[in-house]
Amino acid sequence: MIIAVDGPAASGKGTVARALARHYKLPHLDTGLLYRAVAWGVLQEGHDPESETDALAACTFEDSLLDEPALKGEEIGRVASIVSAHPLVRATLIKRQRNFAQQPGGAVLDGRDIGTVIAPEADAKLFITATPQTRARRRHAEMQKAGSTMSYDRVLTDIRARDRRDMMREAAPLAQAADAYLLDTSYLSIDAAVQRAIALVDGRIKAKLAS
Numbered sequence: 001m002i003i004a005v006d007g008p009a010a011s012g013k014g015t016v017a018r019a020l021a022r023h024y025k026l027p028h029l030d031t032g033l034l035y036r037a038v039a040w041g042v043l044q045e046g047h048d049p050e051s052e053t054d055a056l057a058a059c060t061f062e063d064s065l066l067d068e069p070a071l072k073g074e075e076i077g078r079v080a081s082i083v084s085a086h087p088l089v090r091a092t093l094i095k096r097q098r099n100f101a102q103q104p105g106g107a108v109l110d111g112r113d114i115g116t117v118i119a120p121e122a123d124a125k126l127f128i129t130a131t132p133q134t135r136a137r138r139r140h141a142e143m144q145k146a147g148s149t150m151s152y153d154r155v156l157t158d159i160r161a162r163d164r165r166d167m168m169r170e171a172a173p174l175a176q177a178a179d180a181y182l183l184d185t186s187y188l189s190i191d192a193a194v195q196r197a198i199a200l201v202d203g204r205i206k207a208k209l210a211s
């Protein structure tokens, strides 16, 4: 079974995807980490994220880089959204994601284009969302815990800028697949969001078995 989980920054898609993977005993891939790894490589070299050639040169990296805690930073997320708009960067990272999705037994993947491009054949697709203010509050709390002093207003501005960039780009923009369930987590606790996601996936499995 392949489960595709997409959505904007700090919507809770990673939290839901990890919980689904645990529940259905499936491997999970946070595909945002791949773009973050490219961003990391570009910054390490002092290269320009707006340059497709520079970004492409950072697409070859060891899997171990994905465990690097520094990839989680907000600045890396911002640069990831710049490098991820380059079509050749996306094309280079596609195979890795498709191989993961198509492994025997299935997988859960979360990102921006899983239901639309990476695994359009997924058995269940969720599009997780929340208001920009809710997402900024969550990201701000996370950052404060990690020692950041960035203001809530700045986090909100950055989230809106990232939404715009991810939705407006030509290559695989952030979009809800036509057959994805929309799950708005703005007013749901983590537990409630996870229970709702499991119910939606169970419903999809039952419908598939019955058809």
Ligand SMILES: Nc1ncnc2c1ncn2[C@@H]1O[C@H](COP(=O)(O)OP(=O)(O)O)[C@@H](O)[C@H]1O
Pocket (backbone or CB within 6 Å): 007, 008, 009, 010, 011, 012, 013, 014, 015, 016, 138, 139, 142, 185, 188, 189, 190, 191, 193
């Ligand atoms: N429904 C929710 N209610 C409150 N906090 C949440 C909820 N879902 C996720 N969070 C918190 O918000 C932050 C961002 O969640 P995460 O799953 O990493 O988002 P994403 O993967 O979409 O960027 C985390 O600190 C997470 O614990």
Ligand SMILES: Nc1ccn([C@@H]2O[C@H](COP(=O)(O)OP(=O)(O)O)[C@@H](O)[C@H]2O)c(=O)n1
Pocket (backbone or CB within 6 Å): 008, 009, 010, 011, 014, 031, 032, 033, 035, 036, 077, 080, 081, 082, 084, 085, 110, 111, 112, 113, 114, 162, 166
């Ligand atoms: N499948 C994906 C995943 C991430 N990305 C890009 O990578 C950036 C970082 O993604 P992420 O999922 O790690 O970011 P958060 O939602 O966790 O903040 C996003 O802003 C997207 O521009 C993408 O283009 N396609």
